[in-house]
Amino acid sequence: MYKFKYPITFIVSTFLFPIVCHSYDSGFELATAVSNRPDGDNAYSVGIMALVEKGHKPRLRQMNSFRLDDPNGNTLSLIRFKKPQDIKNTGLLTIDYYSDKDSDQWIFLPAVKKSRRISSKRKGGRFVGSDIFYEDLRDRRVSEDTHRIVKKEKLNGMETIVLESIPSSKGNSVYDKRVSWIHVKSLIPLRIDFYQNGESKPVKRSLVKQVGKKQGFWTILKAVTQDLKSHHETHIQTNEILYDQSIPSELFTQKYLEDPLREKDIVKQLSRK
Amino acid sequence: MFKYLISLSCLFFLQPLYAVQPYEFSTKERADRFIQEQEARGKRSNLTVQKQQKQRYTVLLKGHTQWGNAFKQAQLIDKQGFSGLEVVKGRYERGYSIIVRQSLSKKSIGKTFNRLRRLGMKNVKVHTDKIKLVRYIVMLREPPAPKFERPKPSSLMKPAVVNKSLPDKAPAPEAIVKKSDILAPATLMSKPAIESTVEKESVLATQEENIELDDEVMIVVMSDSSDITYEMSIEDDDEGTGDNFEWAVDKIQLETELFTRSSSSVDHVEYINASAHAKWQLSSNWEVQIAARLDGNYQHGDKGADNDELNLDYGNNFLRYRDQSMRLTVGSDTVRWGKMDTFSPTDNVSSLDMSRGVLFEWGEAYRSAPIVRGEFFFDNGKLDVVYLPYFREAELSDKENVWYPVNIEEGAILGFGSTPLLKTLLQNGKIDDDINETDGGFGIRYSTTLNSMDFDLTVQRVKLSTPYYQINPTIVANPALMNQEKYALIEKHPRSWVIGGDTEFQAGYFLLRFEAAWFSDLPATTSRLQYETYDGLKWAGGAEFYPGDGDTRVNLQLSGSHIDEKEKIIDRDNIVNLSGEVETLFSNNRWKLSGRFNLGLDEKDIYISPEVAYLGWEPFEMYSAIHYLDGNDNTLGGFYENNTMVTFGWRGQF
Numbered sequence: 046m047y048k049f050k051y052p053i054t055f056i057v058s059t060f061l062f063p064i065v066c067h068s069y070d071s072g073f074e075l076a077t078a079v080s081n082r083p084d085g086d087n088a089y090s091v092g093i094m095a096l097v098e099k100g101h102k103p104r105l106r107q108m109n110s111f112r113l114d115d116p117n118g119n120t121l122s123l124i125r126f127k128k129p130q131d132i133k134n135t136g137l138l139t140i141d142y143y144s145d146k147d148s149d150q151w152i153f154l155p156a157v158k159k160s161r162r163i164s165s166k167r168k169g170g171r172f173v174g175s176d177i178f179y180e181d182l183r184d185r186r187v188s189e190d191t192h193r194i195v196k197k198e199k200l201n202g203m204e205t206i207v208l209e210s211i212p213s214s215k216g217n218s219v220y221d222k223r224v225s226w227i228h229v230k231s232l233i234p235l236r237i238d239f240y241q242n243g244e245s246k247p248v249k250r251s252l253v254k255q256v257g258k259k260q261g262f263w264t265i266l267k268a269v270t271q272d273l274k275s276h277h278e279t280h281i282q283t284n285e286i287l288y289d290q291s292i293p294s295e296l297f298t299q300k301y302l303e304d305p306l307r308e309k310d311i312v313k314q315l316s317r318k
Numbered sequence: 319m320f321k322y323l324i325s326l327s328c329l330f331f332l333q334p335l336y337a338v339q340p341y342e343f344s345t346k347e348r349a350d351r352f353i354q355e356q357e358a359r360g361k362r363s364n365l366t367v368q369k370q371q372k373q374r375y376t377v378l379l380k381g382h383t384q385w386g387n388a389f390k391q392a393q394l395i396d397k398q399g400f401s402g403l404e405v406v407k408g409r410y411e412r413g414y415s416i417i418v419r420q421s422l423s424k425k426s427i428g429k430t431f432n433r434l435r436r437l438g439m440k441n442v443k444v445h446t447d448k449i450k451l452v453r454y455i456v457m458l459r460e461p462p463a464p465k466f467e468r469p470k471p472s473s474l475m476k477p478a479v480v481n482k483s484l485p486d487k488a489p490a491p492e493a494i495v496k497k498s499d500i501l502a503p504a505t506l507m508s509k510p511a512i513e514s515t516v517e518k519e520s521v522l523a524t525q526e527e528n529i530e531l532d533d534e535v536m537i538v539v540m541s542d543s544s545d546i547t548y549e550m551s552i553e554d555d556d557e558g559t560g561d562n563f564e565w566a567v568d569k570i571q572l573e574t575e576l577f578t579r580s581s582s583s584v585d586h587v588e589y590i591n592a593s594a595h596a597k598w599q600l601s602s603n604w605e606v607q608i609a610a611r612l613d614g615n616y617q618h619g620d621k622g623a624d625n626d627e628l629n630l631d632y633g634n635n636f637l638r639y640r641d642q643s644m645r646l647t648v649g650s651d652t653v654r655w656g657k658m659d660t661f662s663p664t665d666n667v668s669s670l671d672m673s674r675g676v677l678f679e680w681g682e683a684y685r686s687a688p689i690v691r692g693e694f695f696f697d698n699g700k701l702d703v704v705y706l707p708y709f710r711e712a713e714l715s716d717k718e719n720v721w722y723p724v725n726i727e728e729g730a731i732l733g734f735g736s737t738p739l740l741k742t743l744l745q746n747g748k749i750d751d752d753i754n755e756t757d758g759g760f761g762i763r764y765s766t767t768l769n770s771m772d773f774d775l776t777v778q779r780v781k782l783s784t785p786y787y788q789i790n791p792t793i794v795a796n797p798a799l800m801n802q803e804k805y806a807l808i809e810k811h812p813r814s815w816v817i818g819g820d821t822e823f824q825a826g827y828f829l830l831r832f833e834a835a836w837f838s839d840l841p842a843t844t845s846r847l848q849y850e851t852y853d854g855l856k857w858a859g860g861a862e863f864y865p866g867d868g869d870t871r872v873n874l875q876l877s878g879s880h881i882d883e884k885e886k887i888i889d890r891d892n893i894v895n896l897s898g899e900v901e902t903l904f905s906n907n908r909w910k911l912s913g914r915f916n917l918g919l920d921e922k923d924i925y926i927s928p929e930v931a932y933l934g935w936e937p938f939e940m941y942s943a944i945h946y947l948d949g950n951d952n953t954l955g956g957f958y959e960n961n962t963m964v965t966f967g968w969r970g971q972f
Contacts, residue, residue, distance in 0.1 A: 095548045098906050104936055105548060129937050130566055131971040147824065149770055157681040159654050162772060162822050164829045169867035174907035219867060260402035277906045282548055289401060295642075299767075300695050304645065310602045314399075 072192030072208055075227060079208075080187050082232045085262055085288035087113040089315050095280040096175055103280075106132065106173065109312065113292050118143030120184055121297035125305060132173070134305045136160075138297060141184045148183060153302045160303050169219040175279040176249060176270040180219055189217050195224070200236060204229045231256070231263045248273055260288045290315050341456045349454035356458055364457045369450060375427040376445040377434070379416040388414035391439075398437055400430075410445055565596040566971070568609075568633075573967035575677075577619070577720075582960040583727075584619035584720050589674070589967075593633055603641055607649075609633025609686070613673065617719060625718040634686045647691040652684045653704055655763055655776060656833055657820040660897040660916070661877040663835035663856035664776050664818040667704045667761040669783045670712040675721035675958055676925055676945060677965075680899070680914065685713045687758065699766035706758025711811055712783040717749070720961050724749060724787065724807070731787050731807075732958075733889060734843075735951030743789065747806025750790075756781070759813060771823040776835075778816040786810045786841035788849035812851050814839035829862040831875075842887040853882040860898075870902035890952060894919040908934035916954070923953035938970035 069075040089111050096104040107128040113121045120141040126132045136153040138160075148165035168180035190210040198207050205226040212218040222240040224247070227233070233256060238247035254267035264286055270279045292311065301307045343349040346367075353363050379395070382388035385405065392403045395418070404417045419430045427444060434442045575587040595609035610633050617625040636649030656662030660680050669687040671678060687710040694701040715721050723732035729741025761778035787807040793800050800806070818835025840854035858877035865872060879893045896919055901912040910933055916925040929943035943965045949955030 093548045096907070098908075101908075101934065103548065104934075129972075131937050133566070147770065149767075157654060158652060161657070162824065162829055164824050164827060164863070166824065166827045167864055167867065170864055170869050171903075171907070174903060261404070275906055280548065287401065299765075300700065304640070306599060306605060307640065309599070 069194065069206065072194045072210070073187065075194060075206060075208055076187045076190070076192040076210065079227060079232045079234065083262070085260075087111070087290060087292040088286060088288050089290055089292060089312070090283050090286040092281060092283045092285075094173070094175060095282070097278040097280055099276060104174075105129070109308075111292055111296055111308075111311075113294060113297060115294055121294065123297055123302065123308075125308065126173075136302045136305065137163075138299070138302045139165075139183070140297065151299060151302060153305075155305075158303075160299055176272045176277055177279055178219055181270075185218075189213055190223075198226065200226050200228075203235060205235060208234075233263060233265065246273070259286050262288050287315055341458060343454040343456065346454050349456050352456055356456075361458055366455045366457070368453045368455055370453050371448045372422055372451050373424075374420060374422055374447050374449045375424055376410075376420045376447070377418040377427055377430045378410055378443045378445055379418060379434070379439060379441050380411055380413075380443050381441045382414040382416075385414055388416055392416050395434070395437070395439070410443075562599045563597070566594065568593045568595060569969065569971055571967060571969040573965050573969075575963045575965045577961065577963045579960050579962050582619070582720075582962075583623040584617055584960075586618055587720070588614075588616040589677075590614040595633060603639055605638040605640070606636070607638070608635050615673075615715065615719065623718075625716055627716050627719065631713075632686060636689075643695055645691075645693040645695075647689065647693075650686040650688050651691065652686050653689060653691065654681075654684065655702075655761070655774070657772075657774070657822045657831040658833050658858045658860055658875060658877070659873060659899070660875050661856075661858050661895070662820075663833050663858060663877075664763075664774070664778075664816070664820055666778055666780045666782060666814075666816050666835075667706065667758075669710040672712045672723065672784070673715040673719070673721060675961065676916075676927070676947070676954070677721075685710065698768075699764060702763040702765065703760070704762075705760045706780070709753065709756050709758035709781045709811065710783065711753050711781075711809070712785060714751075714785065721958070723785065723957075725957070730951065730957060732954065733952060735956070739847075743793065743800065743806040746800055747790070747793075747803060749787070749807045749809065750805035751785070751809040753809065753811065758783075761816075771821055773819065773821050775819045776816070778818075779813065780816060781811045781813045782841075783811065786812070788841075789843065789847050791849070794847045810841055810849065812839045812841050814851070827863055827867070831858075831860045831862070833858045840881050842881055842883055842889045842891075844883075845886040845888055847888075850884075850887075852884060855880045855882075870900065872898065872900050874898040890921065892920060895923070903933075908932065918949060918953055918955070921950045921953050923949035923955040925955050937972050938968060940968050942966045 069078065089109070091107070091109055094106045094108060096106075105128070106126055109125045109127060111123045111125075115121060120139075122137075122139045122141075124137040126135045134153070134155040138151045138153070140149040142148065150163040150165045151160045152163050153160040165183075168178060170179050171177070172179055172182060189212060191213050193209045193211075195207040195209050198205055205228055208225045208227050210223045210225065212220070212222075220239050220241055221243060224238040224240075225234040226236040228235050233253060234251075235253045237251040239249040239251075240246075241248045249270065249272055251268060251270045253265050254269060255265070256263055257266045258264070264283065265281075266283045268281045270281075272278070291314065295301065296308060296311060341352065343352065349365055353365060356363055379388075379391055382391070385407070388405045392405055395416075396403055400418055402419075405414055406417060407414050409415065418434065419427060421427050431442055431444060569591060570593075571589070571591040573589040575589065577584050577586065591611065591613050593609065593611035595607055597605065597607045599605050611631050613627070613629045613631070615625075615627040617623065617627075632650055634649070634651045636647050636651050638648075639646045653667050654665060655667060656665035667689075669685045671683045671685045674683075687706060688708040690705045690707060692703045694703070714723065717724070717726065724730070724744065725736075726744045728736050729738075729744045730736035731740060734740065759778065759780035761776060761780060763774055763776040765772070765774045767773070786809070788810045790803050790805055790808060793803055793806065815838035816835050818833070820831070820833035822829065822831045824830075834855065834857040837854045837856065839851035842850050842852055844850055856877075856879045858875055860873065860875035862871065862873045864870060875897050877895050877897065881887065881889065881891045883891055895916055897914075897916040899912065899914045901910065903910050910931045911928070912931070913926070913928040915927070917923065924947065926946045927943055929941055931939045931941035933939055945961070945963050945965065947955045947959045947962050949957075949959065951957065
């Protein structure tokens with residue numbers, strides 16, 4: 046499948062390769078291309094998550110996110126909540142291994158002043174009450190799904206390829222199926238429909254609202270995930286993003302997770318750039 | 319011709335009545351939305367699409383004939399904080415150039431240019447070229463400004479003053495649009511706009527050809543009515559001096575507690591709690607924090623049951639030093655060791671808060687204590703060394719409070735239950751709770767992660783903060799002296815060696831935690847009423863999981879405590895409990911239903927507490943809970959069974 050890990054970095058980014066006219070012979074090839082889309086060796090972003098429900102004031106959360114692809118092919122990420130006060134400094138550290146090993150994940154809860162492990166098998170739970178499931182936060186291997194190109198379609202005037210991805214084994218996903226509208230030029234999935242519980246209609250939809258080119262990387266700046274039953278929406282907005290900075294691998298340890306002030310120096314250095 | 323003349327004359331006559339104001343938008347969708355909003359207000363508008371050419375500025379480092387030299391210079395300035403550099407050949411000159419920054423803003427380019435010059439780069443050049451952009455111009459006809467009549471100056475006022483203070487025209491009606499939607503009124507745009515957005519695929523291609531590195535160009539891929547920009551005052555980690563200071567109300571809580579058992583002497587309690595901290599980061603290494611908390615407890619009931627308490631206490635007040643290899647803390651702090659939630663055998667360097675009995679949420683029942691702490695970090699581990707220069711016993715309420723661990727009226731002590739002897743002792747004597755000032759001991763803990771398992775090992779020599787009540791040995795030796803002795807009970811905190819460890823790992827969908835500790839000196843009272851300390855073992859094992867991989871969290875814990883007594887004791891020498899919590903969110907996470915419980919497996923000991931909370935009013939919560947307690951006299955549930963209650967409260971952080 047592809048990376049749609051915007052809660053980690055709020056982004057899906059890509060170079061605009063000369064693959065503009067590239068044709069994909071199979072769904073697997075397209076999914077692999079999407080998965081391998083360059084997004085820098087590391088990234089730092091500041092963003093806002095808004096939980097939107099009709100008739101209610103949106104609930105906003107500010108997050109700082111760090112991501113690092115280490116030389117071993119592992120992906121390390123740290124999400125730090127900055128606002129509101131009741132979740133301030135709550136941190137989520139994730140190590141997605143290149144090998145088949147299960148991810149390691151810890152959460153730091155400032156109220157109890159200690160970090161604790163989280164089950165990386167957890168897929169269906171909602172991340173901080175949003176419409177994003179824990180599964181959406183993690184890298185999903187291309188081989189975990191069977192991919193099929195459905196058709197080519199214009200989406201808001203944009204040339205896309207519709208890709209259907211079905212889990213290759215039941216139980217490796219909370220979804221029965223994903224259907225993605227992959228933008229041909231940037232390889233960004235502009236729309237993803239999520240199917241669950243054998244239903245013929247999607248239960249959830251992710252839509253990209255804005256992308257921007259940041260340091261040469263195409264980056265999602267605004268995206269919305271909609272629960273199509275409850276009509277609850279999660280808006281993700283990237284206010285700042287920096288790629289390929291001097292982010293030390295030590296940041297992705299419990300030492301930093303449990304001491305938010307430590308990352309302040311790193312953020313200061315990044316902000317000066 | 320006639321129609322044309324009429325139109326012309328209308329335009330001519332309307333012209334003075336409507337001020338035409340152009341607004342420029344980057345997308346058609348935004349322009350349309352603006353038009354709709356304005357039309358709803360009775361304003362008229364026209365939309366025109368303009369293809370504009372804009373000046374683009376590129377800061378270059380030029381003059382390299384070899385790629386290697388250009389690359390070296392790029393590496394050099396990369397270390398100075400310039401990112402997104404690109405070395406190109408033949409685009410700006412025959413040789414190699416480094417593209418440092420591209421922008422439509424001359425001002426931001428100037429900053430980059432000057433910064434490079436200050437770094438001694440003499441080959442800095444600014445290249446300009448033209449790019450094509452699409453703009454949507456809305457010509458809005460504003461209604462005329464209401465005629466403003468200048469009031470006649472009072473005969474007492476000087477005309478000069480009046481003229482100066484009054485405007486010649488009324489202010490133009492303000493356009494009600496989001497600032498972020500509009501780049502700028504077109505007429506005011508003397509400088510190139512920063513943002514540029516396009517919708518059509520064909521135009522996107524043009525953009526891609528022309529702009530490759532410009533960070534400031536945005537492209538709307540999809541848009542609909544839900545495309546909203548959220549404004550939130552971003553907490554910036556680089557805001558200057560204000561960045562080094564922060565303060566917060568960590569918690570504020572108001573609660574009313576209604577006691578439901580007719581046997582309880584208390585009818586209701588009102589509780590207030592507030593805690594706050596202020597923190598200064600003196601440098602990247604040094605940090606200072608001051609914190610305090612206020613607890614008010616107002617107890618009402620039968621005659622003699624009334625009791626008011628208001629206590630101000632210190633929070634975590636410390637001076638802290640940190641570098642890459644260590645973190646040192648001197649002052650007062652709350653140190654939490656161990657992996658378990660409800661009963662953590664290795665967590666003995668912290669001081670418990672027993673002032674509200676079971677009402678604290680698990681994890682909240684701790685008080686700050688004086689410490690000197692060093693945390694030393696290794697490649698895959700951490701050594702945590704804590705010294706407690708002044709012992710702080712567990713925080714207890716007033717003796718009249720329903721949560722005090724000794725019930726003088728009933729003649730019972732938490733863990734012992736009620737006996738005729740204790741009743742006589744307590745009704746005739748007092749409790750000596752004057753703890754000798756001494757150090758609290760020390761603890762060392764090593765933490766590491768191996769094969770996705772977190773391990774901790776600890777050795778401690780600490781005074782146990784939970785109070786134990788020794789029957790005055792003089793009275794035990796000679797009961798006839800009962801009335802002469804000032805104290806019937808003496809509060810004890812034995813100093814014990816603790817050797818233990820804990821681990822946490824994932825097994826399928828379960829997260830498993832285990833923890834155990836051996837104690838050299840656990841207090842007990844023999845059947846001869848002698849106070850003794852014995853070796854003991856405390857252990858716990860727990861599992862956390864999410865049934866059905868959903869949003870409901872279940873955390874179960876089995877725990878035990880065993881005393882290796884040498885003679886018969888009146889304490890419970892083997893205690894086994896099943897405890898846990900369940901939590902689920904519903905109604906789009908605006909409501910939370912949760913429950914905590916503790917069940918004795920060796921004695922009847924019941925504590926069950928369901929709670930419903932409304933979370934939708936951030937940052938505050940409103941909640942209601944039931945706390946049900948029951949059990950044998952010598953258990954927690956039995957000792958506090960008269961404290962079964964319903965609570966209603968409000969709590970928050972900001």
